Amino acid sequence: MTLVLIGPPASGKSRIGKRVARILGVPFVDTDKLVVEAHGPIPDIFETHGEPHFRSLERAEVARALSTDAVVSFGGGAVLDADTQRDLAGHSVVLLTVQPHAVIARLGNGKRPLVPDIDSWIALYESRRDLYERLADHTVDTTDRPTDVIAAEIADWARAEHRTPRPTRTTRPTEETIR
Ligand SMILES: Nc1ncnc2c1ncn2[C@@H]1O[C@H](COP(=O)(O)OP(=O)(O)O)[C@@H](O)[C@H]1O
Ligand SMILES: O=C(O)C1=C[C@@H](OP(=O)(O)O)[C@@H](O)[C@H](O)C1
Ligand SMILES: [Mg+2]
Numbered sequence: 806m807t808l809v810l811i812g813p814p815a816s817g818k819s820r821i822g823k824r825v826a827r828i829l830g831v832p833f834v835d836t837d838k839l840v841v842e843a844h845g846p847i848p849d850i851f852e853t854h855g856e857p858h859f860r861s862l863e864r865a866e867v868a869r870a871l872s873t874d875a876v877v878s879f880g881g882g883a884v885l886d887a888d889t890q891r892d893l894a895g896h897s898v899v900l901l902t903v904q905p906h907a908v909i910a911r912l913g914n915g916k917r918p919l920v921p922d923i924d925s926w927i928a929l930y931e932s933r934r935d936l937y938e939r940l941a942d943h944t945v946d947t948t949d950r951p952t953d954v955i956a957a958e959i960a961d962w963a964r965a966e967h968r969t970p971r972p973t974r975t976t977r978p979t980e981e982t983i984r
Contacts, residue, residue, distance in 0.1 A: 806831065806874055806967045808959075809893060811937060812901035813930040814881040814920050815911040817947045817955070821901065822878030824956035829963060832875040836883055839866040851918040864889060871896065882919070884933070884940055893940050897966050899959055900941035904948040942966070 808825065810818040819835050826833035837847065840862050844850055850859045864886045870877045871892050883889055903911075909923050920926040938944070943962055947955055 806963065807871060807896045808876045808963050809871070809896050809898045810876070810878045810901060810959075811884050811893075811898060811940060812881065813903070813908075813933065813937070814917050814926065815908050816881075816901035816903045817911075817952060818878040818881070818901055821947065821952050821956050821959065822876050824952060825959045825963070826876035828956060828960040829876065832873065833878070834870045834873060834875045835878045836863060836866045836870050837878075837880040839870065840880075846916070848916060848918050856919075860886060868892070881929075882933075884936055890936075890940060897963060898940055898942050899962070900937050900944040901955075902944060902946045902948075904946075907948045 806829075808829075810822045810825075812818055819837070822835065823833050840850070840859070841847060843866075844862055847859065850862065860882070863880055863883050867879065867883050867886070867889050884893070905923055905927055908926055912920060912923065912926065915921065920929055943959075943966075945955060945959060945962075
């Protein structure tokens with residue numbers, strides 16, 4: 806399966822994606838991590854080459870990640886790419902949301918050049934909200950909730966989503982076949 810986590814910065818895609826992959830026993834891929842491994846820190850890429858260059862590096866890693874069976878956590882802006890939007894139609898996509906009061910504590914490290922503070926985070930989220938919602942098959946709010954609970958919920962949803970359809974029943978289902 807390829808399960809993709811999308812959503813605004815600090816919604817928990819990287820942290821929760823890793824846990825979901827562990828629960829499901831599949832590899833975990835973080836597209837930002839792939840970009841950093843190949844090209845160095847994200848703030849440096851933005852500063853030296855600008856956002857369009859970062860987006861093209863990101864798109865290449867997204868395309869590679871989507872060809873693997875894995876849980877894939879995107880960077881928040883990866884969905885802006887038209888080819889990526891098209892590719893997502895063939896995958897299970899979970900949108901993580903979060904309310905501003907919870908984001909303030911999560912923005913901490915200054916590694917996100919587009920969201921130096923909560924006001925810029927709110928503006929960025931508002932500008933993308935419709936897109937995120939349009940691309941998502943399932944939405945999970947992460948505000949004030951423990952990551953292990955959220956990850957378990959997403960893993961349950963993914964299992965149900967990927968369960969192969971059962972053959973047509975010819976007899977009345979028993980308690981056991983229902984389960
Ligand atoms: N449900 C949660 N509750 C509290 N903190 C969280 C939660 N999910 C993520 N975090 C923390 O918020 C920060 C951003 O999470 P991260 O997974 O990097 O988000 P994203 O990849 O969406 O930008 C990290 O410090 C992470 O540990
Ligand atoms: O929303 C965005 O445009 C970005 C989100 C970041 O990833 P996270 O969403 O994992 O923080 C990272 O890709 C880059 O700073 C740009
Ligand atoms: Mg991340």
